[in-house]
Amino acid sequence: MTATELSEATLEGRFDAVVAAEQRIEPRDWMPDAYRATLVRQIAQHAHSEIIGMQPEGNWLTRAPSLRRKAILLAKAQDEAGHGLYLYAAAETLGVDRAELTEKLISGRQKYSSIFNYPTLTFADVGVIGWLVDGAAICNQVPLCRCSYGPYARAMVRICKEESFHQRQGYELLMTLMRGTDSQRRMVQDAVDRWWWPSLMMFGPPDDDSPNSARSMAWRIKRHSNDDLRQRFVDMTVPQAEHLGVTLPDPALRWNEERDSWDFGEPDWSELKKVITGQGPCNAQRVERRRAAHEDGAWVREAALAYAEKKRSAQ
């Protein structure tokens, strides 16, 4: 065994000990290459999801039917851009840069959450996205506040607080619509019918089909299995749906006394696969919008760089 290998082994031992003791790995600490790569992929995907996620709701910004709702929605879109910024900054601590990650997004080499490849068809979708999509995101993300990588964990604390605010706003919108006219109530039920199953798919494939989960759990990046989180989301959401007065579109949904949990049906995994591999209703349009914004803005970014350079050399 060479000295280098020995020190590598020692470093890995220290890394494992820090992770096992529930302490944080920081940017300058040694970490296994695979750990770094996993985090870059996950954080970038998360950042991309925040940015692409502005589009489906942004679709209703100009048409929001009251000025209060318009302000709430605009503030939410702004928060999402902010989340994207924190997350890209967290990814940058791992030695990549935002421009490179953006290139990967618009060339299709990195993904974002497939939920955003579904269309928003009525204003009720804004409420349902807040309630179900942000609700599912919170279930997924709250455990990340304890993620072993420090910058990611700290970004997630702030993001989760804001997400929970968005979720309550979404639910409050739905309560208002359900107290409104028949056509408003129909809009809500229709939106729930369309978003329920995609929301369940946000937790990823079933555990027996999730190859990377075990390693992420050992590294304390992931803490609960996909199926556990999905169950938790269903248990949390069913009473909220009852309170709201909507029907969740799953005939298999029933209370299981023994498990002290709700039984529910199997999502259509073949649909999820299609949406992930690019056949979703909005995949092309979402990436195209992001690409157009990035390319249309290139001359602006170049000007900012040129100006900064002039100022530097004038000093």
Place this chain on the structure above:
Amino acid sequence: MTDDHVYLTLSEAGPEPEGEARWAYGTGFADPLLGVDTALPDGVEGADLAAYCQMLGDDALVLSQRLIEWCTRAPELEEEVALANLGLDLLGQARRLLTRAGQADGSGRTEDDFAYWREDHEFRNVRLVEAPNGDFAHTVARILAFATARQALYQRLVQHADPVLAAVAAAGVKELAYHREWAQEWLLRLGDGTPYSHERMQAGLDAVWPLLDELFTPHPVELRLGTDPAALREPVLALLSDDIAEATLTVPDAAPLAYVGGRAGRDGVHTEALGPLLAELQVVARAHPGATW
């Protein structure tokens, strides 16, 4: 921190610290006009005050709608955040002003009654704010011109006899100072950046310039309320000229856009751009008359 129950975890984290003014006006934070006396002061004609609040409120509402169109299209994420921020500030100003209009004319109309249920010709905004966005430089030019003029106006309105208008102005001055600063920075970067950005920035100023005159042309309502905007022309143009020179650009030599039979935005006579903007803004609300959102 445990994560056994997501909502408990989040509430354990405690409430947001004081002064973290992240939330949009009317989404749960304290109304900045809370406690301001809403009675009409002596010597102020309710109808005039209502018309004036609609003029300023419509300026803010329509420009906010244009800024919202940038969402997901900005050249950089920081500008995504900044443009949304500007849009939110203007939307907040619009909501307070339109609410005041409904109090002042005694009709009790709400901000939404004004925004969603008036026809195009009842909007009293200047034509500057309704023109399509154009490119980023064009947007910067419009924000710079509007924020500079509106800040100068609000600095005077802080002293207005109507306490609500004065309070809106006092809050707005600070917001517009940031809008102006944001636009000044981009004016410099684009004007003195690359040859191409210089050209785009000059084109943006050229497009906006003919629309400035209307901001300084008094309407009878403004004269009756003692808020003649003609006094703003010189100081505002001086500020803009300094900014433009610093950015190595040229103050456009452009004649003002003509009126139509002596009338323009303040009289409800607009450009072709306003109709589609309002159609989009109003479509959902109008499809559900009587609904609450």
